[in-house]
Amino acid sequence: MKVLLVVNPISGSTDKTEFINQAKSLCQKYGIELEEFHTTGKDDVINLEHKVKEYTPDKVASVGGDGTTLMTSLALLGSHAPMGIVPLGSANGMAKELGVSHDPLTAFHDILLTQVKMPLDIIKVNSEFCSIHLGDVGINATIVEKYSKEEERGWAAYAKHFFSAIAESELFNVSIEIDGEIKKHEAYTVIIANTRMYGTGAVINPKGNPHDGLLEIVVVHKRNLEGLINLGLSTISEDLVSKVEDHAKIYQVEKAKITFEEPKTLQLDGELTGKHKELCIEIIPGAVNYLSTTDNIFYKP
Numbered sequence: 382m383k384v385l386l387v388v389n390p391i392s393g394s395t396d397k398t399e400f401i402n403q404a405k406s407l408c409q410k411y412g413i414e415l416e417e418f419h420t421t422g423k424d425d426v427i428n429l430e431h432k433v434k435e436y437t438p439d440k441v442a443s444v445g446g447d448g449t450t451l452m453t454s455l456a457l458l459g460s461h462a463p464m465g466i467v468p469l470g471s472a473n474g475m476a477k478e479l480g481v482s483h484d485p486l487t488a489f490h491d492i493l494l495t496q497v498k499m500p501l502d503i504i505k506v507n508s509e510f511c512s513i514h515l516g517d518v519g520i521n522a523t524i525v526e527k528y529s530k531e532e533e534r535g536w537a538a539y540a541k542h543f544f545s546a547i548a549e550s551e552l553f554n555v556s557i558e559i560d561g562e563i564k565k566h567e568a569y570t571v572i573i574a575n576t577r578m579y580g581t582g583a584v585i586n587p588k589g590n591p592h593d594g595l596l597e598i599v600v601v602h603k604r605n606l607e608g609l610i611n612l613g614l615s616t617i618s619e620d621l622v623s624k625v626e627d628h629a630k631i632y633q634v635e636k637a638k639i640t641f642e643e644p645k646t647l648q649l650d651g652e653l654t655g656k657h658k659e660l661c662i663e664i665i666p667g668a669v670n671y672l673s674t675t676d677n678i679f680y681k682p
């Protein structure tokens with residue numbers, strides 16, 4: 382078996398040397414071929430695509446956070462080589478969502494061992510940007526914007542901007558076109574989601590399932606995002622859907638067009654994409670051949 386490790390050296394401000402050495406020893410022990418690809422932050426998708434064509438791995442392990450998972454997934458789109466996640470980012474939202482072990486070496490071990498493959502969706506925005514986890518316009522996008530100007534990475538730096546972003550938040554008008562019908566709302570935040578929860582583990586989109594070929598648009602119309610997030614930290618139940626729906630309107634769709642009166646900053650998977658007046662969003666169902674375990678709550682035998 383040939384395995385490719387895709388390593389983001391800066392994600393989560395974590396030194397990956399110890400993990401890489403452990404992964405090498407493990408592969409050596411079992412006669413598994415291992416190669417490394419280190420990201421640079423520039424042209425990673427295209428360079429990784431070339432690497433995958435040349436090396437033809439049987440399995441790919443994405444070592445980093447959500448941005449690395451998305452980048453690896455995009456590079457694998459044409460090849461269908463299966464990919465798993467080793468969570469070594471800041472928030473690791475996608476890994477949490479998919480029940481990946483917190484321990485990097487255990488997660489890698491699971492990738493080597495597993496026979497469980499699940500189709501994983503990706504969201505496409507304006508034919509230009511993609512998201513595998515969730516993105517938004519509004520409060521969280523403001524937090525990401527402030528965070529991106531920080532020297533330091535990591536969860537503490539991110540959390541620091543949370544309350545000020547809520548205090549500064551303002552209502553804005555948004556229209557959403559679904560199947561030719563226009564829905565108009567006033568919102569503090571509009572979330573475009575493939576999954577259920579933020580990296581904190583708080584469920585914002587109880588209907589989310591990254592394997593179902595659908596995306597959700599969550600229009601938060603109450604300023605109390607903090608309350609909503611605390612609500613989301615409670616256990617998932619049918620009740621939670623209706624509780625979240627007190628704060629937000631949820632649309633479950635394959636595609637939609639979202640229009641704002643003024644251009645708004647959009648963050649996708651924690652990355653800023655600039656300001657946009659219009660967002661044409663659609664799901665790419667089963668874009669990634671995802672290496673899962675049966676710990677994934679979406680797994681069905």
Ligand SMILES: Nc1ncnc2c1ncn2[C@@H]1O[C@H](COP(=O)(O)OP(=O)(O)OP(=O)(O)O)[C@@H](O)[C@H]1O
Binds near residue numbers: 389420473
């Ligand atoms: N060698 C590098 N130097 C600088 N930036 C890099 C490098 N490699 C990748 N990047 C950047 O890292 C970002 C992706 O990081 P990623 O999301 O995986 O980690 P994180 O932000 O720490 O974790 P999380 O998304 O889980 O909070 C992308 O913006 C990418 O361009």
